[in-house]
Amino acid sequence: MALVTTTEMFRKAYEEGYAIGAFNVNNMEIVQGIVEAANELKSPVILQVSAGARKYANHTYLTKLVEAAIAESDIPIALHLDHGDSFELCKDCIDGGFTSVMIDGSKYGFEENIELTKKVVEYAHAHGVVVEAELGKLAGIEDDVNVSDADAQFTNPNEVEEFVTRTGVDSLAIAIGTSHGAYKFKPGQKPQLRFDILDEVARRLPGFPIVLHGASSVSQEYVKIIQENGGNLADAIGIPEDMLRQAAKSAVCKINIDSDLRLAMTAGIRKVLFEKPEAFDPREYLKVGRANVKDVVAHKIKTVLGSEGKAL
Numbered sequence: 001m002a003l004v005t006t007t008e009m010f011r012k013a014y015e016e017g018y019a020i021g022a023f024n025v026n027n028m029e030i031v032q033g034i035v036e037a038a039n040e041l042k043s044p045v046i047l048q049v050s051a052g053a054r055k056y057a058n059h060t061y062l063t064k065l066v067e068a069a070i071a072e073s074d075i076p077i078a079l080h081l082d083h084g085d086s087f088e089l090c091k092d093c094i095d096g097g098f099t100s101v102m103i104d105g106s107k108y109g110f111e112e113n114i115e116l117t118k119k120v121v122e123y124a125h126a127h128g129v130v131v132e133a134e135l136g137k138l139a140g141i142e143d144d145v146n147v148s149d150a151d152a153q154f155t156n157p158n159e160v161e162e163f164v165t166r167t168g169v170d171s172l173a174i175a176i177g178t179s180h181g182a183y184k185f186k187p188g189q190k191p192q193l194r195f196d197i198l199d200e201v202a203r204r205l206p207g208f209p210i211v212l213h214g215a216s217s218v219s220q221e222y223v224k225i226i227q228e229n230g231g232n233l234a235d236a237i238g239i240p241e242d243m244l245r246q247a248a249k250s251a252v253c254k255i256n257i258d259s260d261l262r263l264a265m266t267a268g269i270r271k272v273l274f275e276k277p278e279a280f281d282p283r284e285y286l287k288v289g290r291a292n293v294k295d296v297v298a299h300k301i302k303t304v305l306g307s308e309g310k311a312l
């Protein structure tokens with residue numbers, strides 16, 4: 001099926017109370033694992049590329065992998081820039097075949113965030129591309145964004161209408177207690193999300209798609225495999241899946257998952273290499289990593305996102 005924007009995906013997801021999974025891609029095995037699962041379950045999917053992924057794998061290689069995924073599958077796929085930090089990066093991706101970009105101006109003040117987002121929206125819309133922006137700050141670490149717990153900030157619902165109206169943005173990422181990476185809560189801390197903020201945002205923006213970043217659940221099964229095979233991820237804790245399911249039923253139309261794929265792939269590779277020190281054919285361990293990615297994505301589609309069969 002063709003490469004699409006997220007407009008129709010989000011409209012349907014909002015109306016029917018489910019969310020689309022946005023999975024980060026960095027190499028062929030990850031693309032294949034995600035798309036095989038989504039295709040078998042007839043789920044729409046968003047493949048997202050960060051600035052770090054572009055640096056690692058190269059824009060052309062990644063877009064060609066996505067082209068191959070489209071040719072080999074029968075589902076709607078959107079290609080999205082994750083955490084674009086400048087107009088130039090967004091423009092590069094718009095010119096280079098992406099159907100959706102995120103401009104992450106969350107590190108700036110309200111007015112500066114609006115100004116930057118508006119500039120990206122104008123260019124993107126003129127080229128048939130949709131835009132996600134962010135209000136509020138998530139804690140956690142990505143390649144180009146590093147926000148400490150102390151600097152993290154919940155989204156202020158009083159600001160969302162003005163932000164969306166003045167920028168013309170198509171979807172909005174909000175901060176309600178999720179965070180990037182594998183360490184989302186301290187040991188002993190009760191995982192909590194601010195559903196009151198989400199509800200208030202949804203009330204003020206009826207029908208408008210909301211995005212949740214930092215939504216990995218950090219499967220303790222994979223953490224255990226990594227621990228047992230020479231790794232160290234002690235105290236890695238994610239967002240409970242029932243909370244994400246609740247969010248998916250609400251105005252949240254896009255749920256971002258990267259760390260869970262990293263854990264799945266690493267657990268698979270570590271296990272093969274630890275159990276079989278003589279292995280040196282990359283296919284031998286990468287295929288196990290890829291199968292784990294596929295399992296995780298299938299699990300998310302069925303039990304967290306609720307998007308199974310929605311590509312039909």
Ligand code: G3H
Pocket residue numbers: 024050051052053082083142143144180258259
């Ligand atoms: O939210 C960020 C994603 O997990 C991408 O991470 O910048 O290390 O590619 P990255």
Ligand code: 13P
Pocket residue numbers: 024082083179180181182212213214215216217256257258259260
């Ligand atoms: P996780 O680190 O929780 O997977 O979040 C990924 C993300 O938000 C990508 O933008």
Ligand code: ZN
Pocket residue numbers: 083180213214256
């Ligand atoms: Zn993110």
